[in-house]
Amino acid sequence: MARVRVGILGASGFGGSELLRILLFHPEVEIRHASSRRLAGKPLWEELPNLRGATDLTFSPFEPAKIAQACDVLISALPHGGVAAQAVSEALAANRNLRVIDLSGDFRLKDASLYEKFYGGAHAAPHLVKESVYGLPEFFREEIAQARLVANPGCFATATLLAILPLAKAGILSGWVVVDAQTGSTGLGAAPTARGHHPLRADNMRAYNMLAHRHMPEILQAVKRVSAQTIDLSFVPHSAPMTRGIFATAHARLPSGVDGERIEAAYRTTYAKAPFVRLLGGASPESRVVARTNYADLGWTVLGDKCVVISALDNLVKGEAGQAVQNLNLMHGWDEKTSLTWPGTTP
Amino acid sequence: MARVRVGILGASGFGGSELLRILLFHPEVEIRHASSRRLAGKPLWEELPNLRGATDLTFSPFEPAKIAQACDVLISALPHGGVAAQAVSEALAANRNLRVIDLSGDFRLKDASLYEKFYGGAHAAPHLVKESVYGLPEFFREEIAQARLVANPGCFATATLLAILPLAKAGILSGWVVVDAQTGSTGLGAAPTARGHHPLRADNMRAYNMLAHRHMPEILQAVKRVSAQTIDLSFVPHSAPMTRGIFATAHARLPSGVDGERIEAAYRTTYAKAPFVRLLGGASPESRVVARTNYADLGWTVLGDKCVVISALDNLVKGEAGQAVQNLNLMHGWDEKTSLTWPGTTP
Amino acid sequence: MARVRVGILGASGFGGSELLRILLFHPEVEIRHASSRRLAGKPLWEELPNLRGATDLTFSPFEPAKIAQACDVLISALPHGGVAAQAVSEALAANRNLRVIDLSGDFRLKDASLYEKFYGGAHAAPHLVKESVYGLPEFFREEIAQARLVANPGCFATATLLAILPLAKAGILSGWVVVDAQTGSTGLGAAPTARGHHPLRADNMRAYNMLAHRHMPEILQAVKRVSAQTIDLSFVPHSAPMTRGIFATAHARLPSGVDGERIEAAYRTTYAKAPFVRLLGGASPESRVVARTNYADLGWTVLGDKCVVISALDNLVKGEAGQAVQNLNLMHGWDEKTSLTWPGTTP
């Protein structure tokens, strides 16, 4: 059978490079276009040296409509704040049969006022927001399978939601929820900045966007989807001295009568058929173990009514490109794990 | 005037090595003994190569009573769980005029049952517990000045208490308080272990002792000392891929009517005369900036009734050896800053 | 067709864990035994958390003869100095049809006196030394294909030989050759030691075994195999503050009349059909780009008669387990690249 033709917008960034790494080995997919405004015409390996020898592809020019016409699926790894929304809109207009997975935050929030507040301006393609589907496969598998436009979740949001949604779904998450999370430096993207300058970023912990990070509203929106109870969220992201990974520690108070067994049951039930969520019980996940993989590891501890849930995943894979491919697999009825089972390394 | 004669027990470990680094340059102090069971007779620099050229001292045998008789002050950097308590007890018995600073957890907890629970056994010198003074200079300066036996606080406890005690003291800390904290690998001490093996520890985030860390009871005990209100603490320590530093993020809910200005005032007032606490307002501290120094940097954010306070310090300096020297300075009426003002580096 | 049955001795160490990671996805292979003296009976993922969810295998007891009888191929990841030689000898005695790949240094050196000098004692299975084949596929492909016993090269030796053998083979390497090389901390193996303690190993460069490293004689032995000219080697290994990788910088003086074009030709010709050696011309390889892959990247610079050749590879993959699988593929006539083409990551 013919392979599904995939186009990638923004292929030279970190998210794009991980999409390429995964999709080059995907048996059902043909990468038709990997676009980069800056690098059009150059071989992929000039920017992405890990792909040297793996492919002869060159970067395509940034032409969303043209690429859309040549492809069955478009994956956008463009930046949020309009660039992605605009390109996705053009692409969908150019090909009625196109299906799109967008890695940016542009199509995640249903509430326009929240979008404007957190992304700093009016939406560039508001007509598409309603139909977009939030691409967290462990919870919205069926919708994703049918979607024309998937909004791939943020990396912090994925880590947090995998930790707390089972409790929300079970009706035992309410009140104040506190999440502290750490990200590796690849979360900064490929462009050099003062914050990512090695002499200052190495060996350093800092927090940023305290109580004001963009992933907060998408976390709350997803909780509302699965639970009648509301939560009050304190979320603080931190940058940690590593390159890969999201590590999230979530704290909640349990309703009277809910004990460790019930918590364990909530996780076991929710993820019984989730191939990429691994349950560690009382042990802590480790970010190194899931680095460069599509796995998310979860552990939890209950003491009295206090509950701590910890999740670790790779920000660029399960937190971005790998999750996009997982969604791609679901959208085509392929095995959800296709091209995503590589297990990472121990040391 | 004659210099004060100091003896160090356990001088070859990481805490001891930092004591030596600081005290070798202290104008009021003479290091009379630096003991190590394993290395007695060897020059310090064989184990502590940073001290090559800085001193001709050799390690003394581990003889607490004998060292006590030759010194005015004893600083113990021995492990908790009885080793420290036993040696301190012997030393105080051998010299009635001796003053002691103990870096272990053995003399921090006043409640014997808590000690047994968190340190795994009966106390080896219970007769000394009552008189011991908790050595957090920013809050207990006067007591420290008079003390015969100072229990130097734990590194996580110092970072957490500097963050939350100003609120407790101002009567605006109550209810559930959540603290997530990260430590560098020097917190493991000098002996190699699987947890500290570089191939596994590098590039890795993990949590440990969730809701069960030894520093929790000393945090709660100190809060009780300064506030009539009780708190309920969730504390989760993490190991971060760096060598130096404690980075703590504390979350609290504020009573109605308490706003950012009042919080700022609490910090400004509490630390008006604290030379080693630096207030950053809404900015995040960075662990690299305080590494290898005695400074603790604090930042905070208030949004509605949610308050986040962040503190960063070096686990071996302000979290251990530096704080011990700060206490030593207070005990002798010297300038609190003596030998402790070195400012760290920017990159 | 039935899969080839593979047994791994020493499967819980770093080399063994990488063998498992690769062979679990090898389409021609069935892992029949993964032995560990210490962990017999336990699931692999208890020690190797990256394999959680990837396999239900448990560690087998350390029984070389029994494992040999149940397998077609044995790969030993046991330590050198007799442990490996003894086990390999027992295994080969127990199964006449067995083929063996040994990852240790025990079967690399043909000269018994050199073995004794560099490995500190008499050989435990001298009768097998003669037939062993040095498993560097880029140079000894045909012998490897026929071998019963393959001695897998050392990581430093592989990096150095890939850099200098093309020149030796072309008859333009002679006189004094200087190689400085860096290794990541995974080269230490899985057992914690003072040298691998994170607080001391992180952020640190040091040299060790200057002019006396065990990989020197195997480098010289291989040079002799391909060239009539002798070289005089200065080799200095260094430990670098990273977990994965060998990075080697080799210096030579060229004979009169040999220029950059001739050097380039030597590399292009030698590696024309080598799928895992990538030639970068005048650019420097980067250890990060080849980390966790079976690729070795080479770059070179010629200025007058001075030649610098640089090679980078992953010590546990192309420098150990990956190269073993490459040899396994050659021994069975499978595509050399089977299960080894995963391309690493850019960031």
Added chain:
Amino acid sequence: MARVRVGILGASGFGGSELLRILLFHPEVEIRHASSRRLAGKPLWEELPNLRGATDLTFSPFEPAKIAQACDVLISALPHGGVAAQAVSEALAANRNLRVIDLSGDFRLKDASLYEKFYGGAHAAPHLVKESVYGLPEFFREEIAQARLVANPGCFATATLLAILPLAKAGILSGWVVVDAQTGSTGLGAAPTARGHHPLRADNMRAYNMLAHRHMPEILQAVKRVSAQTIDLSFVPHSAPMTRGIFATAHARLPSGVDGERIEAAYRTTYAKAPFVRLLGGASPESRVVARTNYADLGWTVLGDKCVVISALDNLVKGEAGQAVQNLNLMHGWDEKTSLTWPGTTP
């Protein structure tokens, strides 16, 4: 007695920030100006958070002539290639009594054609080149003491020269000398670049400027100063995954009859009165041990006629700002060690 008034040009960069850190604690010096074009008027600690609480100074505008008139000594931490030369020239013209230490490469090379080749253009102040003194205190102490203009050596050059000059001086260094050296990322300076982007720089080894680095001609020039014999140098710099440090491994062949004892004597004699060079004999220096200090550690190994010398120092201190202060001390007849004895840390 009045303190010597010092002005710093380019004070916000990494070299400048280290000068400030050291000079703020120098008992003979008053920092009169710390200039920064970009940050004029702002407190130092806004850019250099380590100095928060240590000083109330603000950055001065970049006005070399005006600063020169207000100071006794000017230290320039401006970039090479004319910026430094131009500013130094203006400053010296504005104050006849001014003495200058220049941290750039602009005044190191006496040969104008070499300057043009390695620094890419004609010299901006050729009239000053002749009188400039190469500021390597261990070898040119007397000249430095008298100098009006000191050209502070490069970091790689300092590490290399401290390793090989004792042999050159003893007349036992000749022929081909090979040096491979590693630098930490602070060598990149404070401006973010692709090469310094943390996701790509972390965990990575690479070489650069193979056989073509700017510090090569100053190394050869210094060798010529102390020896009648010429050497042929292969120098390859590498970037290592750490923030601080230069680690250099030098290889030479010894003349017949020269053994380890003679080598040891050369080092012991040369550095008998050098307070910042520490001799480790056969042990390897470690970059971590000298990080953030003005010490350079040296070790060496002799095997037959092969000699390996290894040196480690901090690129920003002994390789830049610390060495500048050492020169400043010599120029004023102060103890060479003033403000420079802080010993680093073991872990």
